[in-house]
Amino acid sequence: MWIIKDTRGILLLFCVWLLLLAGDFVVCRYVIYAWFSIETDKDDESFSGLHTFGAWLFYSYHILLGLIITAHLKAVFSDPGSIPPGAVVPPHQSATARSCKICMDQWKPPRAHHCKTCKRCIFRMDHHCPWINNCVGLNNQKFFILFLVYVTMYTICTLLLLILGITFWSQQKVKVVHLTAVISSLVIAVLCAFFIFFVSDFLSEQMESIKTNSTLVETYQYATGPSQSFHENVSQVFGFIRTPIDYWKWILPIGSGVVPNLCEQVTYSQGMDGGEKENINQEVGIAGDDDEGQMPQSNKLLYNLQQQQQEIQRRHSQRSKNSRSHLSTQSDDNLSCWTDENKLSGSEIGIRKRDGKMTADPS
Ligand SMILES: [Zn+2]
Ligand SMILES: [Zn+2]
Numbered sequence: 001m002w003i004i005k006d007t008r009g010i011l012l013l014f015c016v017w018l019l020l021l022a023g024d025f026v027v028c029r030y031v032i033y034a035w036f037s038i039e040t041d042k043d044d045e046s047f048s049g050l051h052t053f054g055a056w057l058f059y060s061y062h063i064l065l066g067l068i069i070t071a072h073l074k075a076v077f078s079d080p081g082s083i084p085p086g087a088v089v090p091p092h093q094s095a096t097a098r099s100c101k102i103c104m105d106q107w108k109p110p111r112a113h114h115c116k117t118c119k120r121c122i123f124r125m126d127h128h129c130p131w132i133n134n135c136v137g138l139n140n141q142k143f144f145i146l147f148l149v150y151v152t153m154y155t156i157c158t159l160l161l162l163i164l165g166i167t168f169w170s171q172q173k174v175k176v177v178h179l180t181a182v183i184s185s186l187v188i189a190v191l192c193a194f195f196i197f198f199v200s201d202f203l204s205e206q207m208e209s210i211k212t213n214s215t216l217v218e219t220y221q222y223a224t225g226p227s228q229s230f231h232e233n234v235s236q237v238f239g240f241i242r243t244p245i246d247y248w249k250w251i252l253p254i255g256s257g258v259v260p261n262l263c264e265q266v267t268y269s270q271g272m273d274g275g276e277k278e279n280i281n282q283e284v285g286i287a288g289d290d291d292e293g294q295m296p297q298s299n300k301l302l303y304n305l306q307q308q309q310q311e312i313q314r315r316h317s318q319r320s321k322n323s324r325s326h327l328s329t330q331s332d333d334n335l336s337c338w339t340d341e342n343k344l345s346g347s348e349i350g351i352r353k354r355d356g357k358m359t360a361d362p363s
Contacts, residue, residue, distance in 0.1 A: 001077055006130075009117070010133055012133065013132070017069075019195075022188065023192070024062075026184045027188075030165060031162060031165035032161070061161075065154065067150050068150040070253045071150055071253040072143075072147050074143040075143035075144045076132045079139055081135075081137035081260060082121065083107065083121040083122070083262070085106065087262065090263055093263060098110070101289075103120060108121050109123060109262040110266050111123060111225060111262075111264050113125040113286045115128050116285055118134070118135050122135045123260050124264075125137050125284075126141060126209065127217065132147070138260050141237050142256045143253055145206050147253075148199050149203065151199050156192075158189075159189055159193060163189070165185060166185065211233065213226065213233045220283060221280060224266065225264055236258055237256065238256055240257070
C-alpha cells in the first residue's frame with residue numbers, strides 16, 4: 001500500500017476526518033434529529049411529511065459523506081504516478097532524456113518532477129497536498145478533484161441545513177434549544193463558510209489545469225502539455241469514454257484506467273532565473289533541478305537488455321489480459337511510448353552482448 005510517512009500530513013489527514021465527523025454529528029443531532037424528533041409536536045399532522053423528508057435527507061447526506069471518504073482514502077493511498085525503477089527511455093527521447101540526481105540518475109520523463117516529501121519522481125506531479133498526505137499526480141488527480149467537488153457540495157448542504165435549523169428554532173417549532181446546539185452549530189457554520197472558499201479556490205485551479213493540460217508545477221514554470229481538445233484533457237484525468245453510459249464513471253470515485261504516456265512533452269513559453277526556480281520549488285514542494293540535462297551514458301546502460309525484456313514480457317501479458325476491454329479505451333498516443341519501446345533492440349539502446357554479458361556499445 002502507498003503511504004507517505006510525513007507527520008504533518010498524517011495529522012492533517014486526521015483533521016480532515018475529524019472535521020467531517022464533527023459536521024456530520026452536529027447536523028444529524030441538532031438539525032435533522034431535532035426537526036424530526038419527538039420533541040416536536042406529535043399531534044401536528046404537518047410533521048408527517050417532514051418525517052419522510054427527514055429520512056430522505058439523512059440518507060442523501062450520508063451517501064455524500066460516504067463518497068467524500070471514499071475519494072479521500074483513494075487519493076491518500078493511491079500511487080500518484082511514481083516513475084517505476086528501470087523505466088525505459090524510448091529511443092526517440094534517448095538523446096534528450098533528463099535524469100534525476102536524487103533518484104540515482106534514473107530517467108525523469110519530461111512531465112515528471114521529484115517530490116521532496118514523497119522522495120521520488122512523480123509523473124504529471126501537480127503539487128504535494130498535505131490534506132491528502134500525498135502528491136497529486138495523474139493516477140490520483142481524479143480522486144482529488146472529486147474529493148474537492150464532494151466537499152464543496154457537503155459544506156454547502158451543511159451550511160444550508162444549519163441555517164434552516166436556526167430558522168426552525170427561531171420559529172420555536174422545537175420546544176427546547178440547548179446552548180451546546182447553538183454554539184456547535186455556529187462553529188460548524190463558520191468552518192463551512194471558510195472551507196467553501198478554500199476548497200472552491202483549489203477546485204478552480206484544478207479546472208484551469210485540466211483546461212490548459214498543465215499541472216500546477218507546470219503553470220508556475222510557464223509550461224503546458226500537448227495541445228489537445230478539452231474533452232481529451234478531461235478524459236486523460238477522468239477516463240476515456242467508450243459509451244455514453246461511461247460518463248457516470250467520471251462522477252464516481254473509481255479508477256480512471258488511463259495508462260500514463262511517460263513520453264508526453266512540455267512546451268515552455270518563457271524561461272526562469274535561479275531565484276524564481278527556487279521559489280517555485282518551495283511553493284510546490286519539488287526538489288532537484290528540472291534542468292539537470294541529459295542522463296549520463298553510463299546510467300542509460302542501467303536499463304540493460306534484461307530489464308527491457310522483463311518489461312516487455314510484463315506489458316505483453318498485461319496487454320493480452322486487458323486487450324478485450326481496457327486497451328480498447330486508450331488512444332494510440334497513450335500507447336505509442338510503450339509500443340516504440342517494445343521494438344527496442346540491443347543495438348538501438350547502445351548495448352551489445354559479448355561473452356554472454358551485456359556491455360555498452362562503445363560507439
Ligand atoms: Zn527523483
Ligand atoms: Zn509528494
